[in-house]
Amino acid sequence: MWKDEVNRLGGMVPIGAPAFLPLTDAEIADLEREVQGVLPQDYAEFARTYGCCAFARSVSYPFLERRSMYQHPPGVGLENRLYAEGVHAHFYGSTRQPKPVHRLAWARAAYAPRMPAGLLPIADDGGGSLLCLGVAGDHAGQVYWWDHENEWDEDDYQDDVGAPMPEAAKWQNVYLVARSFTDWLASMRAG
Secondary structure, eight states: OHHHHHHHTTOEEESSSSSOBOOOHHHHHHHHHHHTSOOOHHHHHHHHHTBSEEESSOEEEEOSOSBOSSOOOTTSOOOOOBOOEEEOOEEOBOTTSSSGGGBHHHHHHHHGGGSOTTEEEEEEOSSSOEEEEEOSGGGTTOEEEEOGGGOOOHHHHHHHHSSOOOGGGGGTTEEEEESSHHHHHHHOEEO
């Protein structure tokens, strides 16, 4: 269970406020309406418990897949990057957070246009990349790392490849971390 994993990792501390500001049921319902899906139960319970927070100790985790969800074909001249592990900085939280950059609603508004459809940014890795939940289709419930250093740009793709960017190529900077939120927590190591 996710609570056991949080305890194993040393617990959570609030970020941006003196106490935890959990997401409310109304905030969860609004978010689910926006993403046109249902948040996984384990993550929804976590968000209702903590909101914006970080682990009390630094944590790292392995990626389930070292390759991104989309691999450019050989010969197009675009790099396919490999990654093996990541770190975690903080989870986004409630609209009651004093600083907008700590709010889940802010992260969704800021990053959704830059990500493939069906991903919800839930956490920051401290270096500009994000941890996301799949909230639709085959990706629902899975946890992904979104690499901000390798963001796609449709105009650049057209210039580099000489063809319009296929929708699938928007996954070029997205890596599978875990099959579920609880599995992600279980894979973490406290450092």
